[in-house]
Amino acid sequence: MFDDLRQYVNWLNEQKLLNVVEKKVSSELEITQIVTKLIEKKDHTVIFENVDDNKIPVVANLFGSESHISNALGVKNLDELYNMSDQIISLIDKENNSMKEKIDMLFTVLNMRKIKPKTIKKAPSQELVYEKSEFNFSDLPALKSWPLDAGKYLTAAMVISNNPINNKRNVGMYRIQILDESNAIMHWQSYKGGSQNENHAKELGINKIPVAIVLGCDPVSMWSASAPLPPDIDEFLLSGFIRSKPVELVKCKSIDLMVPAHAEIVLEGEVDLNDYRDEGPFGDHTGYYSPVSQYPTFNLKTVTMKKNPLFPVITVGRPIKEDYFLGKASERFMLPALKKITSEIVDVNMPAEGIFHNFIIVSINKKYPGQAKKIMHTIWGLGLLSLTKIVVVVDKWVNIQDLSEVFWRLGVNIDPNRDLMITEGPADDLDHSSEYYRFSGKLGIDATAKIKGEPRVREWPEEIVMDEKIVDYVDQNWGKYGFKD
Numbered sequence: 001m002f003d004d005l006r007q008y009v010n011w012l013n014e015q016k017l018l019n020v021v022e023k024k025v026s027s028e029l030e031i032t033q034i035v036t037k038l039i040e041k042k043d044h045t046v047i048f049e050n051v052d053d054n055k056i057p058v059v060a061n062l063f064g065s066e067s068h069i070s071n072a073l074g075v076k077n078l079d080e081l082y083n084m085s086d087q088i089i090s091l092i093d094k095e096n097n098s099m100k101e102k103i104d105m106l107f108t109v110l111n112m113r114k115i116k117p118k119t120i121k122k123a124p125s126q127e128l129v130y131e132k133s134e135f136n137f138s139d140l141p142a143l144k145s146w147p148l149d150a151g152k153y154l155t156a157a158m159v160i161s162n163n164p165i166n167n168k169r170n171v172g173m174y175r176i177q178i179l180d181e182s183n184a185i186m187h188w189q190s191y192k193g194g195s196q197n198e199n200h201a202k203e204l205g206i207n208k209i210p211v212a213i214v215l216g217c218d219p220v221s222m223w224s225a226s227a228p229l230p231p232d233i234d235e236f237l238l239s240g241f242i243r244s245k246p247v248e249l250v251k252c253k254s255i256d257l258m259v260p261a262h263a264e265i266v267l268e269g270e271v272d273l274n275d276y277r278d279e280g281p282f283g284d285h286t287g288y289y290s291p292v293s294q295y296p297t298f299n300l301k302t303v304t305m306k307k308n309p310l311f312p313v314i315t316v317g318r319p320i321k322e323d324y325f326l327g328k329a330s331e332r333f334m335l336p337a338l339k340k341i342t343s344e345i346v347d348v349n350m351p352a353e354g355i356f357h358n359f360i361i362v363s364i365n366k367k368y369p370g371q372a373k374k375i376m377h378t379i380w381g382l383g384l385l386s387l388t389k390i391v392v393v394v395d396k397w398v399n400i401q402d403l404s405e406v407f408w409r410l411g412v413n414i415d416p417n418r419d420l421m422i423t424e425g426p427a428d429d430l431d432h433s434s435e436y437y438r439f440s441g442k443l444g445i446d447a448t449a450k451i452k453g454e455p456r457v458r459e460w461p462e463e464i465v466m467d468e469k470i471v472d473y474v475d476q477n478w479g480k481y482g483f484k485d
């Protein structure tokens with residue numbers, strides 16, 4: 001598994017999975033358009049060696065397909081993430097273990113110690129140390145992604161802050177709008193860990209929060225920063241689990257935080273809770289410019305970096321973009337935990353067109369009347385899933401990863417008078433359609449087959465299925481019909 005971003009990029013190059021652009025390119029719009037075309041063509045990761053004559057190369061399209069994200073996480077496919085998560089859930093779930101199982105569990109728990117973050121004193125990420133007068137935001141090849149963006153942004157920033165109540169670490173991935181050489185706006189959305197730490201600080205009367213912005217890290221830790229983990233669960237522990245080895249950390253030079261020792265660039269500073277400024281507009285993953293809103297300001301203090309750092313970017317916009325594949329990996333990894341909470345769930349799909357929070361498709365093992373509506377309420381009551389705008393529920397035999405089949409079931413299985421449920425609740429910060437900021441209506445659609453006890457007078461029909469013997473017979477004789485396999 002890769003220790004840092006450079007090691008991963010070198011591996012991609014060895015596998016002939018890396019595009020290298022030597023031609024000078026612009027940080028304003030041009031890189032976004034290039035990466036958009038690469039994602040559309042399912043092309044490789046790209047490194048831009050000359051961005052506005054800046055000496056720091058820019059790495060893009062790190063996660064722009066399922067194969068990209070699988071390579072980054074060191075798995076063959078995203079189902080491996082599901083299996084890894086399921087093993088942990090199964091371990092926790094066992095109640096009547098045999099002696100052998102108890103011993104196996106003991107060794108597994110002991111092995112967990114090997115994946116906890118490890119502190120070191122001397123780190124590659126601190127080979128160079130600068131005061132903000134020597135190196136600052138203006139020296140970074142940050143992007144202006146879309147024509148109406150308010151300015152240049154950090155789009156692949158891992159933001160580290162601590163809960164001031166219990167000192168638990170949070171690592172989130174938030175966009176950051178650069179204002180000038182030493183100030184930027186921290187866009188941590190209201191339901192994310194960084195924002196919660198902001199709220200805790202206010203409750204304690206704290207006006208400034210130490211924050212570290214990490215630009216470039218091992219790819220597993222970059223994904224972990226985007227994962228919707230429960231509060232106070234360390235993202236670096238998740239990264240260590242996926243990597244099967246700990247993330248090495250080092251103490252910052254000017255603030256009391258720990259950061260990845262193999263990071264490319266680290267920006268140390270504070271978020272000032274007395275200084276809120278207008279952030280945006282920004283062309284976001286919704287495909288629209290997110291409206292201007294106020295967020296706190298980050299004040300730069302110190303910059304540390306490797307001698308020859310890379311600068312990662314993630315391009316967002318109208319789907320499908322890199323953020324979809326980051327989210328799909330999280331969906332697969334979190335599914336076993338969701339099934340543990342409610343065993344009636346068989347599978348979930350958060351399609352790219354739904355932008356994560358817009359809709360989720362759920363298949364269930366239906367056994368009793370009203371079960372689909374119960375699942376809708378369950379989804380709306382779970383952490384960040386509470387932001388989901390539309391929940392579609394289908395039966396367990398539906399392949400919900402096939403949107404064509406899902407829309408067919410929607411067309412033939414619902415009666416709008418009976419199968420739609422409208423309610424309201426919290427909305428994502430980026431939802432521009434809602435009448436009120438962070439509060440919107442919600443729609444549940446029951447596209448399951450209706451069973452006895454549900455409000456239906458007529459008998460539910462049988463679904464058309466071909467006789468299996470005929471299917472096998474035709475398959476065996478396909479060539480004899482004169483058709484090519």
